[in-house]
Amino acid sequence: MSEAIAMPKVAGKLTPNAPLAPLVWFKSGGAAEWLFEPRDADDLAQFLAELDPAVPVMGLGLGSNMIVRDGGVPGVVVRLGKPFAQVEQIDATTMRCGGGASGILVSSKARDAGVGGLEFLRGIPGTVGGFVRMNGGAYGREVADVLVECEVVMRSGERRTLAAEALNYSYRHSELPEGAIVVSATLRGHEEDPAVVAEEMNRIAQAREESQPLRSKTGGSTFKNPDGHKAWALVDAAGCRGLTRGDAQVSEKHCNFLLNLGSATSADIEGLGEDVRARVKAQSGIELEWEIQRVGVEA
Template sequence: MTAARDMTGTPHLIGRMPPCRGRLTADAPLAQVTWFRVGGPAEVLFRPADADDLAEFLAALPADVPVTVIGVASNLLVRDGGIPGVTIRLGRGFTDIAAEGMRLTVGAAALDVHVATVARDAGIAGLEFLSGIPGTIGGALRMNGGAYGRELADVFVSAAAVGRRGERLAFDADGMGFTYRHSAAPADCIFTGAVLQGHQGQALEIARRMTEIADKRADSQPVRSRTGGSTFKNPEGHKAWELIDRAGCRGLTIGGAQVSEKHCNFLINTGTATADDLERLGEEVRRRVFGMSGVTLEWEIKRVGVPASAKREDAP
């Protein structure tokens, strides 16, 4: 069998991948799976069949191969040069949601809104806020996702994960070390599922609260635009959008990227933006906010991959 090679004739990384039951794809396009609709390809994309497949793959993966994990890419900016190494995206084998008593056992690839919906139907209250987070449980675990006055730490019981060497890991609340938009779990572990705790509620009242959240999102956020969610974390004692507005950044543009007129802590791809446009716009916003207030905004959107310029410099 002939070894896979890239366009330069160099053996492709996919030739070094261990056997798996899931799907491996070389030079997999990512722009169409990101909410921004920008970014370069994954050098290799791996979609594991289940947690055992993931663990076995990582245990056999050469230690020098970098690993990046993405979900539905709702709060992610993939740079234009793409993502080197292996990008792992959990799929159907990680989407189960089961209710028992006032607890939900959920896969890491389960959409937050689907978890909230299952909780509603089971009469489990306290998880309605998840319907306002456009991502997956894995992402919420990684960044202690929150909205509308609550965060994952408020309903968290335990989580399961796989480490970089394929080892199985388990976390309780202390092990997660949740703080604002942050988890202290090892950066290289991949969450596979979690147990969440709610309390007894009435389905109609839970549904009413979820409708309120949906209406508030539609009224205040550019939900129909190519965006990536909240761009910056709220600094202590401040709201990011207010600082951005006061710095005169509402509607600011660079290339095809724009600061949303509707909610200025959101960046928008107006249709022609590159990842570089969006990242440069975000950095310009940070520069202007610091100049106006002395406050340094911290990115909430995760930026991964390499710029297109770096890709060109690597070419022979």
């Protein structure tokens, strides 16, 4: 990786050759050529406007649903930190959430405000920016059900507000432009007794605890559910429960989760995922699609 890219002046923090493994749930992978943690949306917009348009830009939230390949990520990785983690109530049913706010924070603030319908975000291990881009979902609900609009900074530095319809949501997918960073989102639920919201959040938290390997180095749901099927059941039926490659393992608790047992490389984790896809295809004829983002270059 080179430091030859001319970097604009910033108000936030700009770090060359920044290790990403500590910032992602799998705790594996290489470095970002540059890691930019903007002070605010203006700082981000000015930086992107002045950055050479040829330089690739990628957003990073909690790094929960992501494999960073061992060769690292060229260009600039933008991480939205505390300045983007604000959540405020704007009317009886609506919350405005910063792109760096976690699903747990958003659902908790909604509960305190007496807003129902956002409880499912308690079950999504990520930030607003990530789950708006991916149409994140859990427990029968998804972002498409609650998003009113989002504010993004385009790769050009232009700031735009996009209505939910503009994202053309489908299952775990949006048409948000490449390189656009979600800096805030407006989500709408319904008025609800905070105690009822709290009860549903507790139910979701308990269901996750019982069914998912939450205390492990993992990346969340690995594969999308194909039409009419559950990915975990296909993986299990193909005999992949507990399958390993190096220090990477298919979780025995939930077959749609991959684990880093200690010192797995990202190549081990991604390779294990491909092993699983091949076995499922051979056993059921179904081609599993990755839900986890795989970014960067191989070592």
